[in-house]
Amino acid sequence: MENAKRNSRALRRTLRRRKFGMFVKQVVGNRMALAGVIIIAFFILMAVFGPMIMPFDPTINGETVESKYNSPSWEHLLGTDSLGRDVLANLMSGARVSLFVGISATLITMILGTLIGIVSGYVGGFVDNLLMRVTDFFLVLPWLPFCMVLAALFDKNSIWNIILVIGLTGWSSTARIIRSQTLSVKEQQYVERTISIGAGKWHIMFRHILPNVFPLVFSEAILIISGSILTETSLAFLGLGDPSRPSWGMMLSDASSGAMSVGAWWCYIIPGACVVLVALGFTLMGYAFDEILNPKLKTR
Amino acid sequence: MKLLEVKDLHTWFHTSKGEFRAVDGVSFDLDYGECLGLVGESGCGKTTSALSISKLLPKEGYIKSGTILVDGIDYTALDEKAILSHRWKDVSMIFQGAMNAFNPVKRVGWQIAEAIVLHEGLSQADAMERAGDLFERVGIPRARIKQYPHEFSGGMKQRAMIAMALACNAKLVIGDEPTTALDVMIQAQILELLEGLRRESNMGMILITHDLSILGETCDRIAVMYAGKIAEIGTVDDIFNNAMHPYTKRLIGCFPNINADRSIPSGIPGYPPNLINPPCGCLFCPRCDCATDSCVSECPPLIRVGEKHFVACHRTEA
Numbered sequence: 001m002e003n004a005k006r007n008s009r010a011l012r013r014t015l016r017r018r019k020f021g022m023f024v025k026q027v028v029g030n031r032m033a034l035a036g037v038i039i040i041a042f043f044i045l046m047a048v049f050g051p052m053i054m055p056f057d058p059t060i061n062g063e064t065v066e067s068k069y070n071s072p073s074w075e076h077l078l079g080t081d082s083l084g085r086d087v088l089a090n091l092m093s094g095a096r097v098s099l100f101v102g103i104s105a106t107l108i109t110m111i112l113g114t115l116i117g118i119v120s121g122y123v124g125g126f127v128d129n130l131l132m133r134v135t136d137f138f139l140v141l142p143w144l145p146f147c148m149v150l151a152a153l154f155d156k157n158s159i160w161n162i163i164l165v166i167g168l169t170g171w172s173s174t175a176r177i178i179r180s181q182t183l184s185v186k187e188q189q190y191v192e193r194t195i196s197i198g199a200g201k202w203h204i205m206f207r208h209i210l211p212n213v214f215p216l217v218f219s220e221a222i223l224i225i226s227g228s229i230l231t232e233t234s235l236a237f238l239g240l241g242d243p244s245r246p247s248w249g250m251m252l253s254d255a256s257s258g259a260m261s262v263g264a265w266w267c268y269i270i271p272g273a274c275v276v277l278v279a280l281g282f283t284l285m286g287y288a289f290d291e292i293l294n295p296k297l298k299t300r
Numbered sequence: 301m302k303l304l305e306v307k308d309l310h311t312w313f314h315t316s317k318g319e320f321r322a323v324d325g326v327s328f329d330l331d332y333g334e335c336l337g338l339v340g341e342s343g344c345g346k347t348t349s350a351l352s353i354s355k356l357l358p359k360e361g362y363i364k365s366g367t368i369l370v371d372g373i374d375y376t377a378l379d380e381k382a383i384l385s386h387r388w389k390d391v392s393m394i395f396q397g398a399m400n401a402f403n404p405v406k407r408v409g410w411q412i413a414e415a416i417v418l419h420e421g422l423s424q425a426d427a428m429e430r431a432g433d434l435f436e437r438v439g440i441p442r443a444r445i446k447q448y449p450h451e452f453s454g455g456m457k458q459r460a461m462i463a464m465a466l467a468c469n470a471k472l473v474i475g476d477e478p479t480t481a482l483d484v485m486i487q488a489q490i491l492e493l494l495e496g497l498r499r500e501s502n503m504g505m506i507l508i509t510h511d512l513s514i515l516g517e518t519c520d521r522i523a524v525m526y527a528g529k530i531a532e533i534g535t536v537d538d539i540f541n542n543a544m545h546p547y548t549k550r551l552i553g554c555f556p557n558i559n560a561d562r563s564i565p566s567g568i569p570g571y572p573p574n575l576i577n578p579p580c581g582c583l584f585c586p587r588c589d590c591a592t593d594s595c596v597s598e599c600p601p602l603i604r605v606g607e608k609h610f611v612a613c614h615r616t617e618a
Contacts, residue, residue: 189400190411196356197415197464198387207414211405 026292033288039281043274047099050092087266090246091274097247098278101163102229108167109174109228110221116171117178118213122186122205132179138172144234151240159242166231174220181213188212223286226279233275248275301372303504304330304353304472309366311345311352318576322348322361324528327602330472333502337515339551340525343572346508349525350474354391355383371471389419392470394461396477401461402449408460409435409445415467434463438493455486462493472504479514491518512555516540521608524548527572527583530602534609544611546588582614590615 027033080086120131147165154161185191186209194204235241236249243250248271255268311323323345330336338346351357353368353375368375370390375383392415395401402411412434413427422430432442438459444452452460458478465473475494479487495518498505507519515522516536523533524547532545543549550568570587573579582600585591594614602612 188403189395189397190403192356193393193395193401194403194414196354196387196393197418198384198389199414199418200384203418208403208406212403 023292027288030288030292032284033292036281036284036286036288039277040285043095043099043278043281046092047095050095051089054086054089054092087251087270090251091248091271094246094248094251094271095274095278097159097242097245098229098232098249098275101159101166101232101247102225102278102282104163105166105170105228105232106221106225108163109170109224110217112167113171113174113220114178114210114213114217116175118182118205118209120175121179121182122209123201128179131175135172135175138169139176141169143169143231147231147235148238148240151235159245162232162235162240162242165235166228170224170228170231174217174224177216177220178213181216182209185209185212219286219290222282222289226282226286229282230275230279248272302329302369303332303334303371304506305367305369306349306353307367307369309349309352309368310364311348311357311361311366312364313358314360314362315576321528321575321578323352324575324578326366326525326528326530328523328530328533330504330506332471332504333498334521335498335505335507335519337519337522338506338508338525339510339512339515339522340531341510341572343575344525345528346510346525347476348528350393350476350506350508353472353474354387354393355380356387356393385419388415388470389468390470391472391474392465392468394458394465394473394475394478397481399454399457399481402457404449406448407446408449408452409447412445412460412464412467415464419468430467431463434466435460437466437497438463455482455489458482458486458490459493462490462497466497466501469501470503472506473498474506474508476508477510478507480509480511487514494518512551524551527578528575529583530610530612531584532609532611532613533602534606534611538606538609542606542609544605544609544616545584545613546590546615547584582612 027037116131116135120128120135147169150165150169151162154165191204191208194208199207232241232247233249233252236247237253237256239253241247241250251271252268252275255264255271258264306329307327309323309326310321313320313322326345326349328336338349340346348357348361351361352363353370355363355375355378357363363376366376370386373386373390375386378386402408409428409431412431413424416422416427416430417424420427428445431445435442435445440456440459440463444456449457458481462478465475478494479490482490491514494505494507497503507515509515512522519536521533521535522539524531524539524545526547532539532543532548534542539548540552543552547568550566553566554568556563556565568587573583573586579596581594581596581598582588582591585595588595592614598614600612600614602610603616605611605616
């Protein structure tokens with residue numbers, strides 16, 4: 001008896017390890033996924049450890065005229081900007097802000113979108129109609145002006161407000177996708193069976209439907225992150241960021257007023273490239289994970 | 301008091317063309333520990349009758365009239381919330397396609413424990429322990445409660461489904477074609493298992509099938525349904541050896557008899573009537589050999605012909 005239990009546990013562990021091993025193998029075998037993972041891993045490492053090893057404080061300005069717009073040198077690997085701040089140090093702390101905002105905003109987006117999608121799809125009827133009209137409203141709104149208005153309405157000095165603004169505006173497409181998946185899961189016989197054992201709506205929605213739509217939520221989330229990072233950059237570029245935490249968008253915004261005219265390319269090309277690379281990395285990862293996790297897209 | 305009393309049940313469906321009378325005036329009862337077989341061709345209201353009991357009808361379906369007493373409680377009077385606590389605790393079901401009755405992303409044991417946690421408020425660990433006991437009762441190794449449905453074979457899933465039906469010690473188990481999707485060997489095993497479990501725990505059982513041969517072995521009584529009504533109901537002996545209703549006779553004639561001369565089973569020509577605004581007479585008369593004028597104009601009532609034997613046919617006396 002005990003033996004059988006232990007055996008089954010060992011078997012399970014092996015199976016799980018094998019499953020995870022398969023996943024890793026597929027990620028490594030998929031060039032898109034591998035590229036995405038490498039890019040994102042690079043930026044995450046940079047965000048986490050970069051500021052720890054950098055000798056310069058990104059917020060401290062240079063004292064003299066000579067410290068402004070220094071081109072890349074051994075002292076300042078990526079040069080300095082209009083205020084004499086080290087660009088690499090700025091870039092690293094900017095990576096923290098961008099990734100943090102991107103991931104937190106996506107978390108809000110996914111929670112809202114999944115909740116609304118599942119409830120709307122499963123409950124149906126009036127609730128579905130109501131929720132979908134709200135979704136349509138958010139879907140057709142031009143998001144950037146809407147974000148700007150919202151960000152301006154809030155006390156704009158906080159990073160949390162930016163996260164909230166991005167999170168509250170981006171959930172509509174997720175809600176649509178999750179709703180349509182819920183509609184198909186809801187017709188499965190195991191849902192009927194769960195109803196017949198006397199389970200309530202919430203039990204069915206969160207114990208049975210959620211795990212079945214989760215792969216979709218996951219791959220959708222990764223795609224949404226890159227959008228959130230781009231939105232954060234745009235808002236910061238437009239001056240709606242948190243001034244106490246320099247982000248890539250803010251670096252671009254600073255560069256647009258001076259660096260462009262003096263030809264200090266390191267002030268705008270580098271943060272711009274970082275934004276593009278991170279967005280690309282998450283997008284690649286999103287598509288590749290979708291391919292790996294979504295059985296319908298699996299290549300044979 | 302009987303375990304189950306269904307009295308004059310009418311279950312209709314809203315459709316765009318009118319009211320579909322899936323079940324139209326069905327009455328039967330069931331004692332503790334008894335097994336009743338519901339048989340008939342597709343669309344004759346077998347499953348709808350069973351689903352009406354614990355109100356699991358699709359949203360177009362509704363109980364027009366009639367009462368359903370389970371252990372003395374009138375289920376038709378319970379509202380949506382009140383019936384939740386009765387489902388599975390009093391009446392459980394074994395579903396037709398056990399293949400699809402398990403959530404593919406949840407462990408089988410968890411899904412069985414689910415019902416126990418819901419109804420008896422046990423902790424997850426205790427419920428899993430019970431699920432393990434149930435697995436052993438239906439002949440699956442205990443260790444497999446931790447596996448996922450795709451790791452089970454078809455027959456095993458059906459056994460797991462039976463374990464689930466037993467989870468809360470339901471007084472009444474409804475088997476909706478519990479063996480239809482299985483091969484003959486497994487079919488026999490499953491039926492034997494059900495029979496044993498029924499005797500062991502004195503639960504009532506309703507077996508729904510269109511395979512008469514299954515019912516002969518496992519049931520005490522058989523109800524033959526046609527077009528939403530009961531055509532004939534009686535003990536296994538009454539139905540197999542003393543069938544009165546022409547439909548029952550023809551239905552039995554559809555199965556080859558091992559003792560008879562070699563002949564091709566006859567089949568029943570024609571189709572069941574459309575149940576949206578059905579004609580008023582006996583619904584079987586267009587397909588019946590011995591129909592008379594009264595069959596066309598008058599609906600035959602269910603009349604008693606033996607101790608437990610009832611038939612709805614005008615030609616019974618003749």
